[in-house]
Amino acid sequence: MLVIGIAGGTGSGKTTVVNKILQQLNVEGVNVLSQDNYYHDNPNLTLAEREALNYDHPKSIDFELLTQHVKALKNNQSIEQPVYSFVTHSRTGDHVLVEPKNVLIVEGILVLTNKELLKEYDLKVFVHTDSDERLIRRIRRDTQERGRDLQEVLHRYQTTLKPMHQEFIEPSKNEADLIVPNMKNNTVAIDFLTTVINNSLKK
Numbered sequence: 425m426l427v428i429g430i431a432g433g434t435g436s437g438k439t440t441v442v443n444k445i446l447q448q449l450n451v452e453g454v455n456v457l458s459q460d461n462y463y464h465d466n467p468n469l470t471l472a473e474r475e476a477l478n479y480d481h482p483k484s485i486d487f488e489l490l491t492q493h494v495k496a497l498k499n500n501q502s503i504e505q506p507v508y509s510f511v512t513h514s515r516t517g518d519h520v521l522v523e524p525k526n527v528l529i530v531e532g533i534l535v536l537t538n539k540e541l542l543k544e545y546d547l548k549v550f551v552h553t554d555s556d557e558r559l560i561r562r563i564r565r566d567t568q569e570r571g572r573d574l575q576e577v578l579h580r581y582q583t584t585l586k587p588m589h590q591e592f593i594e595p596s597k598n599e600a601d602l603i604v605p606n607m608k609n610n611t612v613a614i615d616f617l618t619t620v621i622n623n624s625l626k627k
């Protein structure tokens with residue numbers, strides 16, 4: 425199994441890049457584990473308390489479970505991936521059964537920050553987009569798809585998102601084997617990535 429970690433700031437285009445790779449890959453099967461499904465649940469907190477949490481710090485992620493799931497898939501075992509809701513800031517209680525396949529992509533803002541998880545990757549990618557463009561994309565997405573309003577997005581950006589990006593996410597770029605600029609459609613980088621993945625699978 426080839427394991428690929430794809431990180432980058434919020435709104436950098438990680439999901440978009442992953443979807444383009446999936447369209448082009450010439451392999452039997454690919455699984456994608458999104459870090460977003462591995463946020464801690466915090467069932468003992470009220471909705472207001474959960475809303476106030478910092479979701480851009482590495483401690484907000486259940487890396488133990490994510491790493492355990494990556495290792496299980498590599499050992500040819502199935503996993504039950506939790507499902508997360510950005511509306512309630514908690515796990516829904518549902519699970520998705522994931523069976524092992526040839527390629528595993530692990531994507532998320534913090535997936536290149538965890539030492540144990542870093543050991544599991546064969547290829548590490550960082551998607552780069554300038555912060556002003558990422559903020560614009562984030563406002564658009566969170567108000568249209570994640571039930572947020574402009575004030576919420578801007579408050580979170582100033583209080584946690586930007587400082588955490590500078591402290592944890594941007595430095596994790598140094599772990600990457602490849603940096604994909606995604607300010608505009610970058611077909612060359614996507615073609616390059618799929619070629620690298622296909623070649624690694626042939627070895």
Ligand SMILES: Nc1ncnc2c1ncn2[C@@H]1O[C@H](COP(=O)(O)OP(=O)(O)O)[C@@H](O)[C@H]1O
Nearest residue numbers: 433434435436437438439440561606607608609
């Ligand atoms: N190269 C691009 N040019 C313009 N818009 C883009 C590009 N890549 C992604 N987007 C848009 O930006 C938003 C965030 O992209 P997404 O892939 O969800 O980012 P991430 O997963 O890194 O948070 C989406 O609305 C997406 O359509």
Ligand SMILES: Nc1ccn([C@@H]2O[C@H](COP(=O)(O)O)[C@@H](O)[C@H]2O)c(=O)n1
Nearest residue numbers: 434435460463479480510513532533585
């Ligand atoms: N309850 C939550 C959990 C996370 N977030 C934000 O999601 C961002 C990461 O997701 P991407 O798809 O953009 O990579 C992260 O920046 C968190 O602030 C949230 O708003 N609410």
